[in-house]
Every structure is written in structure tokens, then in C-alpha cells.
Amino acid sequence: MLSLALPFELRSLLRNRVGITAVLAYIVIGSVAIAMGARHVSAWEHALDEAKQAQEASVAEASGYFESGKPGPEDRSWVDLSKPRWQNEYAATRVVRDPGPLAGIAAGSIDPAPVAFQLRSRADPLAVAGYRIENPEVASGSVDLVFVLTMLTPLLIGVLGLEIGGRDREERIDRLVIVQAGEVRGWLVARVVAVTTIASTAVATVCLAAALVGGAGFSASATLLGMALGYTILWGGLLLVVAAGAPTVRVGAFGFGALWTVLCVLLPATVAEIGVGRTAADFAIGETLDARAQQWSAYDQDAEVRVQALYARFPELQELPAGLEEMLAPGLSRHTYKASQLERLEARHSARLQQEADARQFATRASWLSPPIALTVALERVAGVGPEAASAYRSHVVEAFTDRLHWIVVQAWTLEPLDQGTFEDLVAEGPAPFRWRPIGLASPAAALLVWLLAGWLFAMFRLVRTERRFGMGAETSRDRSS
């Protein structure tokens, strides 16, 4: 049957202006989305370049002071590059986040973390906005490949296969097929498979183009292609579900339109309502008012209490020259706040991680409810753009920040003036760039697979039932009226 249906559908496509326009429009919009994604990655890389240049300028300035034997700039007499605090300031270390090869496909995602974070001793890794400044009225309408694949692929299948089943019954082609082949379901399945194959070709074209533009490796490309093709086949199954019972083209169109509206618009919207609604009344009191109260209460603490807290956190300090002295050396007092600073940061980070884990779990569960959600979750995880990648990067920054504060305190407790060698080591031994590794793909992939199997099985069941009920072809509107 397929050998008959595929040339038939291809011929129909070539004769059908709407169909051919839909395929071309899909590829054009897909190409635009890829171009937008490439632009997003380019802007990301540009931001990294700017961060790198700023860091290099700062290091060069510090090297100039070392070489001229000055402790720092002339108009800032308190700056002293022999002190760890100022070495860190001038090292201007950035924790950078490299874009993955498929970062462009999810350019429209909400990504609330920067792409480079400077390890300043008084910085707050949790109180930073995303790297993009966005016009919210424009940002909520970006074309990216995730949108094209999740929302437009089903429409492409719908446009190409709208008449399957309904037209066959309206024009009694099904009767003709039954006379020649004994059953009609093989013909309908073959037509849907043919349409799905044509749509899959368009989908594969844009996915491979995206992989090529991003320079993705085999594994990433195969994951993208597998997910996208699986989703296309899934919608082929849903088209067959509709085609199996559509007595007319109009009913078929109505059924498929309703299915698309429910799965692609209403269910994701409902999930968004519940997911976003959980945070709408959360004004981050823990991260703002409470954190400030704790910060300022630390300033009011007795110095001895702060020192003990610092030693409890970094016991090795007690073995260093400053730790062996009875009185805290002058200039070290400012570092005694760091224990409470890190404690607050960790508490807030832990609360944030819990909130993000809840959001991640909610998105994973919602994947089972609607295939577009499953594909969106999966593609964001493949791309390394979006709230989950932002969360992982933030954890990486917090770790680097903690290490850096530890370095500052240890160097300060040695009571030795630091030299250019120490500075160069500090610059050279910066934290590794953050690179997202796709995780958590199993659950959305399983959800897509279950939807795919369920869709096709239900469609086959419906086809068999329709044929059994009416003996031969399914009931048509003309049958009903007669």
C-alpha cells in the first residue's frame, strides 16, 4: 500500500498549492528560526568576548603596577596589590558559560542567568539578571526552532493530511479501495505514513541545518533529529486517529484543529498557569528582606564570634601565621564576615535549588500531559538554554565564588605580601568554563514515546472498530442522510 500511497501523496502535494506552500513556509520559517538562533549564539559569544577583554584589560593594568613597583593606581591610595583582596579584584576572574552547539534552537527560552560572572568578593551570585536585556513585549514572541518544531510541525501534518479519511469517505474512494484490497485501513495508514514521511523530510531538513549551523556533533545532532522525528511520527498517529473516524473533510479538519488547540495551546497554557501561578505570590522575601536582615546582623556581631565562625568553616586558618597569633592582625577584620556571607549564600542557594528542583519536576510531570511540553522540555535540555541550564550554571558560579573567598582568606592569613607571581597564578588558575551536559532527557523522551505508541495503537484500534461497525467503509454523511 505504501508504495502506492507515497507517490500518490507526492503527486497530490505537487498539485496542491496549499500543501506545497505549507511545506515551503515551514522550511522558510525553520530557516529564519535557525538564523535567529545563530544570532542569539553570536550575541552570547560577543558578551563572552567583552567579558574576556574586560578581564584582560584589568590584568594588564595590574601587571603595569607590578612592573612599575606601584601598589595600585595613584588616585586610589588604599588599593594595594600585595593584598589578596586587591589581587582578586584586578584578576577580574570571570566564570564563563560557553554556549552549546545547539544553543540556538532554544533562543526564545527564558534564561535567567548571565553568561559571565565576575568573582568579586562582595558580589552576589544569586542576585543577577539574565545576560539579555529584553523588551518583554518583543521577547514573548521570538521565533526559535523549538517553537517551529513543537507548534508548526503538527500544523504542517494537518495541512498535508487534512483530507485523509474524510475525502475518502465523501467521494467513496474507500469503497473502491475495499473492492480492490479487501479493507480500507491499510490505505488510510499508508496515506498517513506517506504524509508523515513528507513532513519528516521537512523536519529533518531544518534539524540537520540547525545542527550544521551550530556545529553539533553526532550525539547532539542525533538526539535533536530523533526527538523531532519522533514528535512528527507522533502527530502522524494523531492525524490517523482523526482520519479514522472523520466522515467528512470538515469534521476531520474540526477534529484535528481541536486536537491541536487542546494539545498545543490549552494544555500548555494550563500547565503554565499552574506552574507560574505557584510563584506569582512569591516576592522572594527570603532572598531580599531576610537576607538583608541576616547580613546586617552579622555586622553587629562581636569580632570574636565572627572569628570563631570563620575558623569553624576553615579550620586550616588556625594553623596559618595569623591564626597562631593571639590577637587578630590589623586589616584582617574585614575577612571575618566571610563565614556568615558564605553561610547566607549557601542557605539562599539551597532554597533556590529546591524551588528550581520543584519547577523541574513539575515540567517533567507536565511532559506526560502534552507532547509539545515534552518536546520543549527535551529540546531545552539538549540546547542548554533555559531555566535548568541557568540553574546549573548558577551552582557552578556559587562553587567558584566559595573557592575564591577561601583563597582570599587563606592568603590573608599567611600575613605575607603577595607578589606578581601569585597574581599570575591566580589569573591562570581561574575556574573552568561551564559547559552544559544534557541531562534529564529520559523522562520527556519516554513521554513522547508513550504518546507516539498510544496514538498509533489507538488509531489502529479506531480504524478496526470503524470498519467492523460499518462492515465496509466508514459511515459517510451521505449514508447518514440516506
Place this chain on the structure above:
Amino acid sequence: MTSLLVRLQLTTWRRDPRLLGLLTAMALLLTLASSWATADDVARRTAQQQAATSARAEWLERGADHPHRRAHYGDFVFRPAGSLARLDRGVQAQLGKVLRIEAHRQGTPLFSDASQAGTVARFARPDAAFLLQLVVPLLLIFLGATGLAADRDAGRLKLALIQGASARTVARGHFLALWGLGLSLLALVVAASLGTSTALDGFTTLAWERLAGFMLVHALFLAIVSAAVVAAALWARSARSALLVLLAIWVVATAVLPRAMGSTANTLYPLPSQDAFQAAMQASREAGPDGHNPEDEAIEQRKQEVLDEYGVTSVKDLPIDFGGIAMQMDEDFGNEVWDTHHGELQAQFERQGELMTLAALVNPFQAIDHISMAITGTDLAHDLDFQAQAERYRRGLVHALNHEHAYGGPKERGASWEATPDFFAGLDAFEYAPPRWGAAIQHRTKELWSLVVWTFLALLAIRRGAARLERSQRPC
């Protein structure tokens, strides 16, 4: 005759169990979504007020303090919900909810709903406006395309014309039936919201004039949709082609065009990255006075002027604290830098907005979205207004603290001098006053006019389609 045709159409919908089921489901969906969004809005407002009260309590509890120390202690401003956010949340989910108020720096609002909610925030939320602007038109398309065009396909239209009804009357009947249905759903949405408001907060936060505006523009929009559906049914060769054309228009107008225009706006008028923006600000600030740097040239010059003014030779002989003056110099320069850079950013926002307005002129779905957000107080203009008011508050607060730093207290005060709790209690807390709705809608007049023009064009298309039908230029 028209009322008879309207009644006939309503009866047809009522008698078809599938359509009746669909209409019932839609009515339930609208009621649920509107009530849910209203309850969500009430909860948000309560939480916002609690947060603001807590911030004020913390401010007062600190008691006596050095003014500059208090300027670094700062304040937090919590973004209030839009005046009518319970009907249209607009871009609210993308906006940061908390803004840090502090000396020397202008913060970025953080903790947006979208940043906290994870991947699902990528999808639109179903508030009343979402349903009225996207889902109700879809319903009207299905009903309209299977109404008049189906009548024609089945020969019922021909029968009506033979019996003496003019094609214009038939078209008017179908249009009024569709529009009436749309208006009923609009009324249902508003009634559900008002009912929930009554139960939860007793209308205390409801902006009636904005509500009237919301209803009026949505009524106009639904008239455009109803008229366009009837016109398409009149002009199309069959019910199927009418349905296909209308569905294609709906997909392009609601999903593709707004996104394509958004991407175009970002390409033509790119915004700087957050890092680049902050770095540019930092570079500009470094060229000016630094209030914390006693060796700063500009500060030194001002110090000399103040010493001359008071006729003394040393800062310690001054009857005031020069530190407060230095801090205000730093602040004034920082404000200029902010105005320049933020002004450029805002100008770029406006350029993007103008492009989106142009797109809205040809796309009524975008036009109604823009107008609705402006009326409900949830668009970018309201966000910028909020940020401007918060910045004015920051400047006023820091100025008052710097003034107290410089001129408050006794002449012979030491470094440990602190201003009294009464002084801090006398500084007003931030209160956001949304712009009057007339002012809010003023920058959306183009979109408003476009809706009026679209209504006229759609009605004209019905009139001409009906005339063609009557002249038998179309099959009937």
C-alpha cells in the same frame, strides 16, 4: 427578519449536541480561567502588600542610624500588579518583581515569575484576555464557517433568498448571531471576574473605568472577528475553503506574525547585553566623582569651594559634614549617567515598540493585545513608568539621607553620630501610582484606530459579499 435569522442561528447551535457541548465547554473554560486569574491576582496583591509592609517595618525597626549607612542598607520596592491584571496579565510574568533601592546604584528588578517557574513559563497563561483574543475567535471561526457557508453548501441559503430575505439581511443575521455569542462570552468573563472579586476582595482594587475600556475594545475586536468570518464565508467558494482560509489567518496572525515581528524588531533594533550595558555605565561613572574616594579631584575641588564658602581652612572646622555633600555629588553624577544610558535603552525599546505598532496596524490580533495590555496596566509602558517612579523614589530617599548626613545633627558630632529614628520614620515609603488610564491608552491610539478601520473594512466586505451573492456572482 434579522432577529428571526439570529434566533434561527442560535437554535441551530442549541440543537446540535456537538456544538452545544463545545459552547458549554467554552463557557466553563472561560468562567474557570477568569475566576482563577482573578483569585491569582488577589493573592498576588495581598502578598505584595505584605512584602511592602514587612520592608517598611524593617526600615523602621533599625532605629537610629548613620544616614549613609542607612543609604547602603537601602530599601526594597515590590512591584504591584497591573490595575486590571486579573483580566489580562500582559507581560507581567516576564518582569522582575523586586527592585533593590540603594545609594550609588540603580538596580534591575529581579525575581520575575518566568525566571522562577522554569520551562513551563515559556507558554502563555490562560487569562481572560488570552481566551477572548485567541480561543473565542477560533470558536467563532468554526461556528461561522460551518454556519453561513454550510447553509449555502446545503442549499438553505438559496431557500432563504427565494423566500424574500435579502442576502444582506442574511449576512447581518449571521454576523449578529456570531457577535452576540462573542459578547455573551465577554460578559461571562467579566461576570466571573467580578464574582470572584466580590468573594475575595470586594472590588477594593478594581478599576472601573479600565474595566469599561476593556469591555469596549474587546467588543469591537469580536465584531471584527465575527464580521471577518461572515465575510470569508460569503466570499469563499465552499465552507471548507472558508474554514481553511480563516484557520490559516488565525495561525499566522496569532502565532507566526507576532513572533516574526518580535524577531525582526530585535534584529533591526538590537538591545545591548546586560554585561555590556553595565560595563558602559561603569565606564561612564568612572569619569565622574567618587563619593567614597577622598582623593577624587572633583570632590577635592568641591571641598575647597565649601571651605571657602564657610571661611575655614579644614574640613573638621566646618559646621557641616562634607561627606554628605561628596556623596550627593557622586549620586548626582550617577543619576546623569543612568539617565543617559537608560534613556538610550528606552529609546531602543520605543523603536522596537513602533515597529510592533506597525505590525499591529495590519494584524488586529496584535492590536487588541497591545490595547488590552495598556488598558489593564500590564504593558511595557506601565513597567517603564513603575521603574521611573521607583528611581525617583530612590533619588529622593538618597538625597534626603545625604542631606541629613551633611546638615543634620549637632555641629560637634563624631564619626559615631546617628540620625534619630524619627528622621527615618519621616521618610515616606514607596507607593506606586499607576498612570491614569486615558494617559495609558494614549500611546495606543494607532492600534485603536486600526481596530475601527478593520471593523469598517470587515463590514464593507460583508456588504459587498452580500451584494455579489445577491447578483448571483457567487454560487448560492
